Amino acid sequence: MSTAPDWLLERILLGEVPHHLQARAEQAMEIPANQERLKELEALHRSDRTAHPAGEAVGEIRRVADGVRRADSVRRRLARRRVWGAGISLATLGLCLVVLPILPPGGHAPPPSPSPPPTGNLGAPAVPASHASSVSDPSQTPGNARESPRTVPSAPTDLVAADLSTRGIRRKGEEVKLQIHIQEGMRVRRLTDGDSVHPGDRLQLSIRAERRVYVWIFSRDASGEIFVHLPESTHRFLALDSGFHALPHAWELDGSTGFERFWVVWADLSFPLGEWKERLRRLPSDADRLPLPPNFSQATLRLPKGPR
Amino acid sequence: MAVDIEELYRKYSPMVRRRCLQLVRDESMADDLTQEVFVNCLVYQERIRGEYPSSLLFRIATNQCINALRSLRRHPVDRSEEVLLAIARTDEEHGAYEARTVLDRIFRNERESTRVIAVMYHLDGMTLKEVAAETGLSISGVRKRLLALRARVQGMKEIE
Numbered sequence: 001m002s003t004a005p006d007w008l009l010e011r012i013l014l015g016e017v018p019h020h021l022q023a024r025a026e027q028a029m030e031i032p033a034n035q036e037r038l039k040e041l042e043a044l045h046r047s048d049r050t051a052h053p054a055g056e057a058v059g060e061i062r063r064v065a066d067g068v069r070r071a072d073s074v075r076r077r078l079a080r081r082r083v084w085g086a087g088i089s090l091a092t093l094g095l096c097l098v099v100l101p102i103l104p105p106g107g108h109a110p111p112p113s114p115s116p117p118p119t120g121n122l123g124a125p126a127v128p129a130s131h132a133s134s135v136s137d138p139s140q141t142p143g144n145a146r147e148s149p150r151t152v153p154s155a156p157t158d159l160v161a162a163d164l165s166t167r168g169i170r171r172k173g174e175e176v177k178l179q180i181h182i183q184e185g186m187r188v189r190r191l192t193d194g195d196s197v198h199p200g201d202r203l204q205l206s207i208r209a210e211r212r213v214y215v216w217i218f219s220r221d222a223s224g225e226i227f228v229h230l231p232e233s234t235h236r237f238l239a240l241d242s243g244f245h246a247l248p249h250a251w252e253l254d255g256s257t258g259f260e261r262f263w264v265v266w267a268d269l270s271f272p273l274g275e276w277k278e279r280l281r282r283l284p285s286d287a288d289r290l291p292l293p294p295n296f297s298q299a300t301l302r303l304p305k306g307p308r
Numbered sequence: 309m310a311v312d313i314e315e316l317y318r319k320y321s322p323m324v325r326r327r328c329l330q331l332v333r334d335e336s337m338a339d340d341l342t343q344e345v346f347v348n349c350l351v352y353q354e355r356i357r358g359e360y361p362s363s364l365l366f367r368i369a370t371n372q373c374i375n376a377l378r379s380l381r382r383h384p385v386d387r388s389e390e391v392l393l394a395i396a397r398t399d400e401e402h403g404a405y406e407a408r409t410v411l412d413r414i415f416r417n418e419r420e421s422t423r424v425i426a427v428m429y430h431l432d433g434m435t436l437k438e439v440a441a442e443t444g445l446s447i448s449g450v451r452k453r454l455l456a457l458r459a460r461v462q463g464m465k466e467i468e
Contacts, residue, residue, distance in 0.1 A: 005432060005433055006326070006330075007327070007366065007432055010323045010326070010362070011360075011362055011363075014319070014320070014323065014360075014362050016360035016361070016362040016363070018359075018360060018363060018441060019441075020437060020438055020441035021438065021441075024438075044322065044326070045322040045323070048321070048322035048325060048326075049318065049321075049322060052321060052325070052339070052342075054314050054317045054318040054321070055314075057317060057321070057343065057346075058313055058314045058317050058346075060343065061313060061317070061343055061346045061347050061350060062313065062350065064343070064347045065347045065350040065351050068347060068351050069351055249375070
Protein backbone atom coordinates (compact mmCIF):
# COMPACT_ATOMS: atom_id res chain seq x y z
CA MET A 1 0.00 0.00 0.00
CA SER A 2 1.30 3.45 -0.82
CA THR A 3 1.29 6.58 1.30
CA ALA A 4 -2.11 7.28 2.79
CA PRO A 5 -3.90 10.49 1.88
CA ASP A 6 -4.04 13.25 4.47
CA TRP A 7 -7.81 13.07 4.81
CA LEU A 8 -7.49 9.50 6.05
CA LEU A 9 -4.63 10.30 8.40
CA GLU A 10 -6.59 13.21 9.85
CA ARG A 11 -9.47 10.90 10.67
CA ILE A 12 -7.01 8.64 12.41
CA LEU A 13 -5.55 11.60 14.27
CA LEU A 14 -9.00 12.73 15.41
CA GLY A 15 -9.90 9.19 16.46
CA GLU A 16 -12.84 9.17 14.07
CA VAL A 17 -12.22 6.41 11.60
CA PRO A 18 -15.57 5.25 10.27
CA HIS A 19 -16.23 1.57 9.91
CA HIS A 20 -15.77 1.62 6.14
CA LEU A 21 -12.26 3.05 6.52
CA GLN A 22 -11.06 0.83 9.39
CA ALA A 23 -9.21 -1.71 7.26
CA ARG A 24 -7.58 0.94 5.13
CA ALA A 25 -6.54 2.91 8.20
CA GLU A 26 -4.99 -0.15 9.85
CA GLN A 27 -3.02 -0.95 6.73
CA ALA A 28 -1.90 2.64 6.42
CA MET A 29 -0.51 2.72 9.93
CA GLU A 30 1.75 -0.21 9.21
CA ILE A 31 3.76 1.98 6.87
CA PRO A 32 6.45 4.11 8.59
CA ALA A 33 6.00 7.00 6.17
CA ASN A 34 2.37 7.30 7.22
CA GLN A 35 3.32 7.26 10.89
CA GLU A 36 5.73 10.10 10.21
CA ARG A 37 3.11 12.03 8.33
CA LEU A 38 0.67 11.52 11.17
CA LYS A 39 3.14 13.13 13.55
CA GLU A 40 3.57 16.04 11.16
CA LEU A 41 -0.18 16.50 10.96
CA GLU A 42 -0.44 16.46 14.72
CA ALA A 43 2.13 19.25 14.91
CA LEU A 44 0.30 21.18 12.19
CA HIS A 45 -2.96 20.89 14.11
CA ARG A 46 -1.27 22.21 17.25
CA SER A 47 0.21 25.21 15.48
CA ASP A 48 -3.09 25.89 13.73
CA ARG A 49 -4.89 26.00 17.08
CA THR A 50 -2.33 28.47 18.36
CA ALA A 51 -2.63 30.67 15.26
CA HIS A 52 -6.44 30.58 15.24
CA PRO A 53 -7.70 30.53 18.80
CA ALA A 54 -11.26 29.31 19.14
CA GLY A 55 -12.46 32.18 21.35
CA GLU A 56 -12.23 34.96 18.76
CA ALA A 57 -13.40 32.85 15.84
CA VAL A 58 -16.39 31.35 17.59
CA GLY A 59 -17.75 34.77 18.56
CA GLU A 60 -17.72 35.79 14.92
CA ILE A 61 -19.22 32.46 13.84
CA ARG A 62 -22.12 32.92 16.28
CA ARG A 63 -22.77 36.47 15.05
CA VAL A 64 -22.81 35.41 11.40
CA ALA A 65 -24.97 32.37 12.13
CA ASP A 66 -27.52 34.60 13.89
CA GLY A 67 -27.63 36.84 10.82
CA VAL A 68 -28.15 33.86 8.53
CA ARG A 69 -30.96 32.54 10.73
CA ARG A 70 -32.68 35.92 10.70
CA ALA A 71 -32.38 36.12 6.91
CA ASP A 72 -33.79 32.58 6.59
CA SER A 73 -36.71 33.48 8.76
CA VAL A 74 -37.50 36.58 6.64
CA ARG A 75 -37.28 34.47 3.48
CA ARG A 76 -39.68 31.89 4.90
CA ARG A 77 -42.12 34.63 5.93
CA LEU A 78 -42.01 36.14 2.43
CA ALA A 79 -42.56 32.73 0.87
CA ARG A 80 -45.63 32.20 3.06
CA ARG A 81 -46.97 35.59 2.01
CA ARG A 82 -46.54 34.64 -1.64
CA VAL A 83 -48.54 31.47 -1.06
CA TRP A 84 -51.31 33.48 0.63
CA GLY A 85 -51.17 36.05 -2.19
CA ALA A 86 -51.58 33.32 -4.78
CA GLY A 87 -54.51 31.89 -2.83
CA ILE A 88 -56.24 35.27 -2.66
CA SER A 89 -55.69 35.83 -6.39
CA LEU A 90 -57.25 32.48 -7.18
CA ALA A 91 -60.20 33.21 -4.95
CA THR A 92 -60.71 36.60 -6.65
CA LEU A 93 -60.54 34.96 -10.05
CA GLY A 94 -63.09 32.37 -8.98
CA LEU A 95 -65.38 35.11 -7.73
CA CYS A 96 -65.10 36.98 -11.04
CA LEU A 97 -66.00 33.84 -12.95
CA VAL A 98 -69.12 33.48 -10.86
CA VAL A 99 -70.14 37.15 -10.95
CA LEU A 100 -69.36 38.10 -14.57
CA PRO A 101 -71.95 35.83 -16.23
CA ILE A 102 -74.69 37.49 -14.17
CA LEU A 103 -73.78 41.02 -15.32
CA PRO A 104 -76.46 42.48 -17.62
CA PRO A 105 -75.57 42.73 -21.34
CA GLY A 106 -73.96 46.08 -22.12
CA GLY A 107 -72.80 46.36 -18.52
CA HIS A 108 -69.39 47.43 -17.36
CA ALA A 109 -67.42 44.58 -18.80
CA PRO A 110 -64.47 45.94 -20.77
CA PRO A 111 -64.36 45.40 -24.52
CA PRO A 112 -62.21 42.52 -25.67
CA SER A 113 -58.57 43.31 -26.31
CA PRO A 114 -57.58 43.88 -29.89
CA SER A 115 -56.04 40.90 -31.58
CA PRO A 116 -52.30 40.90 -31.41
CA PRO A 117 -50.36 41.51 -34.59
CA PRO A 118 -49.17 38.44 -36.46
CA THR A 119 -46.16 36.66 -35.10
CA GLY A 120 -43.02 35.54 -36.81
CA ASN A 121 -42.55 32.16 -38.31
CA LEU A 122 -41.41 30.69 -35.02
CA GLY A 123 -44.79 31.25 -33.56
CA ALA A 124 -43.63 33.61 -30.86
CA PRO A 125 -46.32 35.28 -28.85
CA ALA A 126 -47.17 38.57 -30.45
CA VAL A 127 -45.94 41.90 -29.21
CA PRO A 128 -48.72 43.86 -27.54
CA ALA A 129 -50.16 46.43 -29.92
CA SER A 130 -49.12 49.31 -27.69
CA HIS A 131 -45.51 48.22 -27.90
CA ALA A 132 -45.63 47.44 -31.57
CA SER A 133 -46.96 50.86 -32.41
CA SER A 134 -44.23 52.58 -30.45
CA VAL A 135 -41.50 50.82 -32.36
CA SER A 136 -39.91 53.02 -34.89
CA ASP A 137 -38.24 50.64 -37.25
CA PRO A 138 -36.95 52.15 -40.46
CA SER A 139 -35.96 48.70 -41.61
CA GLN A 140 -39.62 48.25 -42.49
CA THR A 141 -39.33 51.00 -45.09
CA PRO A 142 -39.47 49.61 -48.64
CA GLY A 143 -36.17 49.83 -50.36
CA ASN A 144 -34.16 49.90 -47.17
CA ALA A 145 -31.11 47.70 -47.62
CA ARG A 146 -31.58 46.25 -44.16
CA GLU A 147 -35.21 45.50 -44.54
CA SER A 148 -36.24 42.51 -42.55
CA PRO A 149 -39.65 41.12 -43.31
CA ARG A 150 -39.74 38.94 -40.23
CA THR A 151 -40.41 40.12 -36.74
CA VAL A 152 -38.96 36.97 -35.18
CA PRO A 153 -35.97 35.53 -36.98
CA SER A 154 -35.83 31.79 -37.11
CA ALA A 155 -32.19 31.27 -36.29
CA PRO A 156 -29.42 33.22 -34.62
CA THR A 157 -27.73 33.91 -37.92
CA ASP A 158 -30.92 35.41 -39.32
CA LEU A 159 -31.55 37.13 -36.08
CA VAL A 160 -28.20 38.86 -36.05
CA ALA A 161 -28.21 39.53 -39.75
CA ALA A 162 -31.73 40.89 -39.63
CA ASP A 163 -30.64 44.18 -38.17
CA LEU A 164 -28.18 44.87 -35.45
CA SER A 165 -28.43 48.61 -35.63
CA THR A 166 -30.03 50.46 -32.75
CA ARG A 167 -33.31 50.66 -34.59
CA GLY A 168 -36.20 48.71 -33.28
CA ILE A 169 -35.12 48.64 -29.66
CA ARG A 170 -37.98 48.34 -27.29
CA ARG A 171 -37.61 48.62 -23.57
CA LYS A 172 -40.30 46.76 -21.76
CA GLY A 173 -38.79 47.69 -18.45
CA GLU A 174 -41.73 46.57 -16.39
CA GLU A 175 -41.81 43.03 -17.71
CA VAL A 176 -38.46 41.93 -16.41
CA LYS A 177 -36.44 43.67 -13.75
CA LEU A 178 -32.81 43.04 -13.03
CA GLN A 179 -31.88 43.51 -9.40
CA ILE A 180 -28.40 43.58 -7.98
CA HIS A 181 -27.60 43.35 -4.31
CA ILE A 182 -24.24 43.90 -2.74
CA GLN A 183 -23.00 42.23 0.40
CA GLU A 184 -21.50 44.69 2.85
CA GLY A 185 -20.34 42.76 5.87
CA MET A 186 -23.53 41.51 7.46
CA ARG A 187 -25.71 43.83 5.41
CA VAL A 188 -27.11 43.41 1.95
CA ARG A 189 -27.94 46.52 -0.07
CA ARG A 190 -29.73 46.83 -3.38
CA LEU A 191 -27.76 48.70 -6.01
CA THR A 192 -29.27 51.12 -8.45
CA ASP A 193 -27.91 52.46 -11.70
CA GLY A 194 -24.83 54.58 -11.01
CA ASP A 195 -23.96 53.11 -7.62
CA SER A 196 -20.23 52.53 -7.19
CA VAL A 197 -18.67 49.13 -6.72
CA HIS A 198 -15.14 47.97 -6.05
CA PRO A 199 -12.96 44.99 -6.90
CA GLY A 200 -13.73 42.16 -4.52
CA ASP A 201 -17.34 43.22 -3.94
CA ARG A 202 -19.81 40.37 -3.86
CA LEU A 203 -22.90 40.88 -5.94
CA GLN A 204 -26.02 38.81 -6.08
CA LEU A 205 -28.12 39.13 -9.20
CA SER A 206 -31.80 38.40 -9.34
CA ILE A 207 -34.65 38.73 -11.78
CA ARG A 208 -38.27 39.59 -11.34
CA ALA A 209 -40.34 38.55 -14.32
CA GLU A 210 -43.95 39.46 -14.87
CA ARG A 211 -44.49 36.51 -17.18
CA ARG A 212 -42.65 33.52 -18.53
CA VAL A 213 -39.72 34.70 -20.63
CA TYR A 214 -36.41 33.50 -21.98
CA VAL A 215 -33.52 35.47 -20.57
CA TRP A 216 -29.86 36.02 -20.95
CA ILE A 217 -27.96 37.90 -18.24
CA PHE A 218 -24.43 39.07 -18.73
CA SER A 219 -22.08 41.83 -17.77
CA ARG A 220 -19.35 43.75 -19.51
CA ASP A 221 -16.52 45.61 -17.95
CA ALA A 222 -14.70 48.67 -19.24
CA SER A 223 -12.35 46.52 -21.29
CA GLY A 224 -15.32 45.01 -23.09
CA GLU A 225 -14.93 41.58 -21.55
CA ILE A 226 -18.20 39.70 -21.33
CA PHE A 227 -19.27 37.46 -18.47
CA VAL A 228 -22.38 35.38 -18.83
CA HIS A 229 -24.27 35.05 -15.56
CA LEU A 230 -27.26 33.18 -16.88
CA PRO A 231 -27.57 30.64 -18.35
CA GLU A 232 -24.73 28.98 -16.52
CA SER A 233 -24.62 25.73 -18.35
CA THR A 234 -26.45 25.92 -21.63
CA HIS A 235 -25.72 28.15 -24.56
CA ARG A 236 -29.24 29.39 -25.12
CA PHE A 237 -31.58 31.88 -23.53
CA LEU A 238 -32.97 30.30 -20.39
CA ALA A 239 -36.67 29.95 -19.64
CA LEU A 240 -37.83 31.64 -16.43
CA ASP A 241 -41.34 31.49 -15.09
CA SER A 242 -42.95 34.62 -13.78
CA GLY A 243 -41.84 35.57 -10.30
CA PHE A 244 -38.63 36.25 -8.47
CA HIS A 245 -35.47 34.32 -9.32
CA ALA A 246 -32.15 34.75 -7.56
CA LEU A 247 -29.21 33.51 -9.57
CA PRO A 248 -27.68 30.44 -7.97
CA HIS A 249 -24.34 32.11 -7.30
CA ALA A 250 -23.07 35.40 -6.09
CA TRP A 251 -20.30 37.03 -8.10
CA GLU A 252 -17.13 38.51 -6.79
CA LEU A 253 -15.86 41.38 -8.89
CA ASP A 254 -12.38 41.08 -10.29
CA GLY A 255 -9.64 43.69 -10.18
CA SER A 256 -10.51 45.56 -13.36
CA THR A 257 -11.70 49.14 -12.90
CA GLY A 258 -13.83 51.58 -14.86
CA PHE A 259 -17.31 50.14 -14.66
CA GLU A 260 -19.40 47.02 -14.77
CA ARG A 261 -22.53 47.08 -16.85
CA PHE A 262 -25.08 44.36 -16.27
CA TRP A 263 -27.65 43.42 -18.86
CA VAL A 264 -30.69 41.30 -19.03
CA VAL A 265 -32.05 40.52 -22.46
CA TRP A 266 -35.33 38.69 -22.81
CA ALA A 267 -37.56 37.31 -25.47
CA ASP A 268 -40.48 34.99 -25.96
CA LEU A 269 -38.32 32.26 -27.42
CA SER A 270 -34.99 30.73 -26.65
CA PHE A 271 -32.06 31.57 -28.92
CA PRO A 272 -28.47 30.34 -28.98
CA LEU A 273 -25.98 32.82 -27.57
CA GLY A 274 -22.90 32.14 -29.68
CA GLU A 275 -23.20 34.81 -32.36
CA TRP A 276 -24.69 37.31 -29.99
CA LYS A 277 -21.57 37.26 -27.90
CA GLU A 278 -19.42 37.60 -30.97
CA ARG A 279 -21.32 40.67 -32.14
CA LEU A 280 -21.27 42.15 -28.68
CA ARG A 281 -17.51 42.09 -28.60
CA ARG A 282 -17.48 44.45 -31.55
CA LEU A 283 -19.64 47.03 -29.81
CA PRO A 284 -18.03 49.86 -27.85
CA SER A 285 -17.51 48.66 -24.31
CA ASP A 286 -19.59 51.51 -22.90
CA ALA A 287 -22.55 51.03 -25.23
CA ASP A 288 -25.66 51.66 -23.17
CA ARG A 289 -28.10 49.92 -25.47
CA LEU A 290 -27.82 46.69 -27.31
CA PRO A 291 -28.80 46.60 -30.95
CA LEU A 292 -31.54 44.05 -30.69
CA PRO A 293 -33.98 42.90 -33.30
CA PRO A 294 -37.69 43.33 -32.66
CA ASN A 295 -39.28 41.07 -30.07
CA PHE A 296 -36.23 41.28 -27.85
CA SER A 297 -36.10 43.56 -24.86
CA GLN A 298 -33.39 44.68 -22.55
CA ALA A 299 -32.67 46.34 -19.25
CA THR A 300 -29.31 47.43 -17.93
CA LEU A 301 -27.53 48.78 -14.87
CA ARG A 302 -24.17 50.53 -15.00
CA LEU A 303 -22.05 50.45 -11.90
CA PRO A 304 -18.92 52.63 -11.85
CA LYS A 305 -16.05 50.59 -10.48
CA GLY A 306 -12.96 52.03 -8.85
CA PRO A 307 -10.32 51.04 -6.36
CA ARG A 308 -11.46 50.90 -2.78
CA MET B 309 -29.19 18.47 20.66
CA ALA B 310 -27.38 21.81 20.66
CA VAL B 311 -23.98 21.89 19.04
CA ASP B 312 -21.05 22.95 21.20
CA ILE B 313 -19.54 25.12 18.51
CA GLU B 314 -16.52 26.08 20.56
CA GLU B 315 -15.56 22.48 21.13
CA LEU B 316 -16.21 21.62 17.49
CA TYR B 317 -14.10 24.52 16.33
CA ARG B 318 -11.25 23.76 18.70
CA LYS B 319 -11.09 20.14 17.68
CA TYR B 320 -11.85 20.22 13.97
CA SER B 321 -10.93 23.63 12.59
CA PRO B 322 -7.35 22.59 11.74
CA MET B 323 -8.69 19.74 9.62
CA VAL B 324 -11.30 21.96 7.99
CA ARG B 325 -8.80 24.72 7.26
CA ARG B 326 -6.34 22.26 5.73
CA ARG B 327 -9.09 20.85 3.54
CA CYS B 328 -10.09 24.32 2.38
CA LEU B 329 -6.49 25.25 1.73
CA GLN B 330 -5.96 22.08 -0.27
CA LEU B 331 -8.85 23.00 -2.57
CA VAL B 332 -8.64 26.77 -2.86
CA ARG B 333 -4.88 27.31 -2.40
CA ASP B 334 -5.32 30.65 -0.72
CA GLU B 335 -4.83 31.10 3.01
CA SER B 336 -7.15 34.01 3.63
CA MET B 337 -9.84 32.41 1.52
CA ALA B 338 -9.36 29.14 3.39
CA ASP B 339 -9.81 31.05 6.67
CA ASP B 340 -13.05 32.59 5.45
CA LEU B 341 -14.31 29.26 4.21
CA THR B 342 -13.43 27.58 7.49
CA GLN B 343 -15.57 30.12 9.26
CA GLU B 344 -18.41 29.53 6.81
CA VAL B 345 -18.24 25.78 7.40
CA PHE B 346 -18.78 26.26 11.13
CA VAL B 347 -21.48 28.87 10.53
CA ASN B 348 -23.33 26.30 8.43
CA CYS B 349 -22.80 23.74 11.11
CA LEU B 350 -24.39 26.05 13.67
CA VAL B 351 -27.27 27.16 11.46
CA TYR B 352 -28.20 23.68 10.32
CA GLN B 353 -27.29 21.81 13.47
CA GLU B 354 -30.53 19.86 13.45
CA ARG B 355 -29.24 18.03 10.38
CA ILE B 356 -26.24 16.71 12.25
CA ARG B 357 -27.00 13.23 13.33
CA GLY B 358 -25.23 10.03 14.05
CA GLU B 359 -22.00 10.45 12.14
CA TYR B 360 -18.54 11.52 13.06
CA PRO B 361 -18.28 15.32 12.96
CA SER B 362 -15.07 15.02 10.96
CA SER B 363 -16.95 13.28 8.12
CA LEU B 364 -19.66 15.90 8.07
CA LEU B 365 -17.29 18.85 8.29
CA PHE B 366 -15.08 17.41 5.59
CA ARG B 367 -18.08 17.14 3.28
CA ILE B 368 -19.37 20.62 4.08
CA ALA B 369 -15.90 22.07 3.56
CA THR B 370 -15.58 20.32 0.21
CA ASN B 371 -18.87 21.71 -0.94
CA GLN B 372 -18.18 25.22 0.28
CA CYS B 373 -14.85 25.23 -1.51
CA ILE B 374 -16.38 24.05 -4.77
CA ASN B 375 -18.94 26.82 -4.53
CA ALA B 376 -16.24 29.34 -3.77
CA LEU B 377 -14.18 28.16 -6.74
CA ARG B 378 -17.21 28.59 -8.94
CA SER B 379 -17.55 32.19 -7.91
CA LEU B 380 -13.86 32.63 -8.60
CA ARG B 381 -14.50 32.02 -12.27
CA ARG B 382 -15.17 35.73 -12.26
CA HIS B 383 -11.56 36.40 -11.34
CA PRO B 384 -8.86 36.79 -13.94
CA VAL B 385 -6.80 34.07 -12.29
CA ASP B 386 -8.65 30.83 -12.18
CA ARG B 387 -7.59 29.06 -9.05
CA SER B 388 -9.53 26.00 -10.00
CA GLU B 389 -6.61 25.30 -12.32
CA GLU B 390 -4.75 23.72 -9.41
CA VAL B 391 -7.61 21.39 -8.68
CA LEU B 392 -7.87 20.66 -12.36
CA LEU B 393 -4.28 19.64 -12.54
CA ALA B 394 -4.65 17.53 -9.44
CA ILE B 395 -7.53 15.71 -11.06
CA ALA B 396 -5.55 15.30 -14.24
CA ARG B 397 -2.76 13.68 -12.30
CA THR B 398 -5.06 11.23 -10.59
CA ASP B 399 -6.73 10.20 -13.81
CA GLU B 400 -3.99 10.01 -16.36
CA GLU B 401 -5.86 7.78 -18.76
CA HIS B 402 -8.35 10.52 -19.45
CA GLY B 403 -5.81 13.26 -19.64
CA ALA B 404 -5.85 16.89 -18.79
CA TYR B 405 -8.48 17.77 -21.37
CA GLU B 406 -11.07 15.53 -19.89
CA ALA B 407 -10.11 16.55 -16.38
CA ARG B 408 -10.61 20.15 -17.36
CA THR B 409 -13.95 19.41 -18.89
CA VAL B 410 -15.00 17.25 -15.98
CA LEU B 411 -14.17 19.99 -13.56
CA ASP B 412 -15.89 22.55 -15.65
CA ARG B 413 -18.99 20.41 -15.64
CA ILE B 414 -18.65 19.81 -11.95
CA PHE B 415 -18.38 23.49 -11.25
CA ARG B 416 -21.07 24.63 -13.59
CA ASN B 417 -24.12 22.51 -13.74
CA GLU B 418 -23.90 19.33 -11.80
CA ARG B 419 -25.88 18.68 -8.70
CA GLU B 420 -24.17 19.71 -5.50
CA SER B 421 -23.83 16.14 -4.31
CA THR B 422 -22.39 15.02 -7.65
CA ARG B 423 -19.73 17.70 -7.41
CA VAL B 424 -18.72 16.50 -3.97
CA ILE B 425 -18.73 12.89 -5.15
CA ALA B 426 -16.52 13.72 -8.12
CA VAL B 427 -14.01 15.63 -6.02
CA MET B 428 -13.84 12.86 -3.43
CA TYR B 429 -13.40 10.22 -6.10
CA HIS B 430 -11.09 11.99 -8.51
CA LEU B 431 -9.15 14.28 -6.24
CA ASP B 432 -9.13 12.51 -2.89
CA GLY B 433 -8.71 9.07 -4.38
CA MET B 434 -11.54 7.55 -2.37
CA THR B 435 -12.99 4.30 -3.58
CA LEU B 436 -16.61 4.05 -4.66
CA LYS B 437 -17.43 2.37 -1.39
CA GLU B 438 -15.76 5.10 0.62
CA VAL B 439 -17.44 7.88 -1.33
CA ALA B 440 -20.76 6.12 -0.83
CA ALA B 441 -20.21 5.89 2.90
CA GLU B 442 -19.07 9.51 3.13
CA THR B 443 -22.03 10.87 1.23
CA GLY B 444 -24.69 8.52 2.49
CA LEU B 445 -25.48 7.19 -0.97
CA SER B 446 -25.39 3.63 -2.21
CA ILE B 447 -22.34 2.39 -4.08
CA SER B 448 -24.42 1.87 -7.19
CA GLY B 449 -25.80 5.38 -6.79
CA VAL B 450 -22.31 6.83 -6.67
CA ARG B 451 -21.22 4.72 -9.62
CA LYS B 452 -24.24 5.84 -11.62
CA ARG B 453 -23.56 9.49 -10.89
CA LEU B 454 -19.93 9.18 -11.93
CA LEU B 455 -20.80 7.24 -15.06
CA ALA B 456 -23.48 9.75 -15.98
CA LEU B 457 -21.04 12.57 -15.40
CA ARG B 458 -18.45 10.89 -17.59
CA ALA B 459 -21.02 10.23 -20.29
CA ARG B 460 -22.05 13.87 -20.29
CA VAL B 461 -18.45 14.94 -20.49
CA GLN B 462 -17.85 12.48 -23.32
CA GLY B 463 -20.93 13.82 -25.09
CA MET B 464 -19.65 17.35 -24.76
CA LYS B 465 -16.29 16.29 -26.12
CA GLU B 466 -17.90 14.72 -29.17
CA ILE B 467 -19.98 17.80 -29.84
CA GLU B 468 -16.90 19.99 -29.67
